[in-house]
Amino acid sequence: MKNKFYITTTLPYVNADPHIGFAKEIVEADVLARYHREKGDEVFFNTGVDEHGLKILRKAEELGISPQAYCDQKAPEFDKLKTALNLSYDSFIRTTDAHHVIAAQEFWKRCEKSGDIYKKNYSVKYCVGCELEKTESELIDGKCPLHPNAELELIEEENYFFKFSAYQEKLLALYEKNPDFVLPKKRFNEIKSFVERGLEDFSISRLATKMPWGVPVPNDEKHVMYVWFDALVNYISALGWPNENGDFEKFWPGYQVCGKDNLRQQSAMWQAMLMSAGVPNSKQVFVNGFITVDGQKMSKSIGNVISPLEMVEKFGVDATRYLLLAGANFGEDFDITWEKLTEKYNADLANGIGNLVSRIVKLAENILHAPKVEPSESEGSTFGKLLEQLELGQALEYIWKIINEDNKFIGDNKPWELVKNNQAEFEKVMQKLLIDLNLIAELIAPFMPDTSSKIKTALETKKVEPLFLRTKQ
Numbered sequence: 001m002k003n004k005f006y007i008t009t010t011l012p013y014v015n016a017d018p019h020i021g022f023a024k025e026i027v028e029a030d031v032l033a034r035y036h037r038e039k040g041d042e043v044f045f046n047t048g049v050d051e052h053g054l055k056i057l058r059k060a061e062e063l064g065i066s067p068q069a070y071c072d073q074k075a076p077e078f079d080k081l082k083t084a085l086n087l088s089y090d091s092f093i094r095t096t097d098a099h100h101v102i103a104a105q106e107f108w109k110r111c112e113k114s115g116d117i118y119k120k121n122y123s124v125k126y127c128v129g130c131e132l133e134k135t136e137s138e139l140i141d142g143k144c145p146l147h148p149n150a151e152l153e154l155i156e157e158e159n160y161f162f163k164f165s166a167y168q169e170k171l172l173a174l175y176e177k178n179p180d181f182v183l184p185k186k187r188f189n190e191i192k193s194f195v196e197r198g199l200e201d202f203s204i205s206r207l208a209t210k211m212p213w214g215v216p217v218p219n220d221e222k223h224v225m226y227v228w229f230d231a232l233v234n235y236i237s238a239l240g241w242p243n244e245n246g247d248f249e250k251f252w253p254g255y256q257v258c259g260k261d262n263l264r265q266q267s268a269m270w271q272a273m274l275m276s277a278g279v280p281n282s283k284q285v286f287v288n289g290f291i292t293v294d295g296q297k298m299s300k301s302i303g304n305v306i307s308p309l310e311m312v313e314k315f316g317v318d319a320t321r322y323l324l325l326a327g328a329n330f331g332e333d334f335d336i337t338w339e340k341l342t343e344k345y346n347a348d349l350a351n352g353i354g355n356l357v358s359r360i361v362k363l364a365e366n367i368l369h370a371p372k373v374e375p376s377e378s379e380g381s382t383f384g385k386l387l388e389q390l391e392l393g394q395a396l397e398y399i400w401k402i403i404n405e406d407n408k409f410i411g412d413n414k415p416w417e418l419v420k421n422n423q424a425e426f427e428k429v430m431q432k433l434l435i436d437l438n439l440i441a442e443l444i445a446p447f448m449p450d451t452s453s454k455i456k457t458a459l460e461t462k463k464v465e466p467l468f469l470r471t472k473q
């Protein structure tokens with residue numbers, strides 16, 4: 001019987017073009033999905049878009065069209081990433097999908113039945129950029145640290161609330177029982193500290209007269225669901241929930257990938273909501289750092305935005321996947337510039353793996369008695385553990401160590417001279433290189449599937465076109 005593996009990204013808002021941080025997140029999820037498929041597991045890989053909330057409503061109003069029409073225009077821009085980045089996802093969910101709306105309403109009803117939803121008047125400072133309430137302790141100079149140029153809004157109204165405060169001990173017990181529930185460890189420590197300090201109930205609705213763009217609250221047409229409450233349910237609605245047979249029964253619980261600005265929502269709020277609705281908790285939450293450009297947050301006003309589609313245009317698909325994943329430890333902030341990306345592309349891809357493949361395949365034409373090439377055990381436990389902890393930068397370092405050592409090995413052993421005067425030694429040298437290249441092709445497959453396929457074809461035909469041509473700044 002096959003093992004089951006479910007991986008999901010967060011859902012980006014459709015009010016802006018896909019950014020490079022989300023591209024990194026979705027490629028990471030894709031690597032895990034491909035790795036598990038290669039292991040023989042049955043995989044379900046979910047992504048999609050978040051289409052409700054105040055920022056979507058305002059963008060649509062600005063353009064003079066309905067929110068639904070705006071979402072219908074924007075959602076395909078995100079689905080284009082499937083081809084642009086060679087992604088293998090099975091599901092692209094939109095939070096305006098009829099099934100998702102039904103699931104979100106059923107989820108609400110179950111939390112209400114558990115006694116965890118109530119109404120009250122409240123006043124709060126609200127960041128539209130985050131679509132989150134902000135306490136004074138979270139602000140810097142009265143501003144949200146993630147959106148310092150945006151004014152906080154004061155919301156004063158009667159809303160429905162979720163009894164988050166009732167789940168402190170249950171969440172801490174979940175964390176205690178699952179010591180790797182959140183990776184990396186420092187993010188896990190952050191969320192444990194947050195929960196230990198005590199939890200405040202959070203608003204889960206908005207008055208429809210003020211903010212009509214959302215899932216209607218069951219049995220109360222005056223309110224729509226707060227965007228986070230509805231959006232989080234996508235992780236199970238994508239599997240057919242509330243139908244608890246089929247894909248839901250097969251794949252849930254699963255793994256989630258998010259950014260560090262989603263830490264609280266994914267690893268605490270959502271987990272408490274699942275407990276309330278009587279649904280099993282997630283298996284694990286992977287939390288990324290931010291991508292900055294030359295030390296600054298990407299911003300249209302600064303003019304430093306690098307889009308994933310621009311990267312693909314300059315470097316190609318597999319190279320873009322590599323550059324998004326290599327060179328950063330998982331969970332750490334990752335600083336890039338076009339100069340850094342170009343330098344790494346030329347060093348690691350054109351001069352590194354591209355050069356190695358060309359040299360080995362060309363030399364292999366001179367083998368009189370082709371050695372039987374069988375990749376050794378891929379030291380799978382070490383390499384696989386890195387992938388399963390989403391340490392994809394370290395996993396790529398592992399592969400590139402083989403690449404760099406083999407390029408040096410060729411220089412030290414000069415097989416182009418051996419072929420002229422010592423055929424036996426030449427074939428011995430080539431045996432090692434061909435075995436290594438087979439291993440590289442296998443290990444690299446989840447990261448750079450097209451490159452892996454080209455290497456395997458080259459080993460069979462003993463012909464190869466340059467994999468990566470050098471590029472200028």
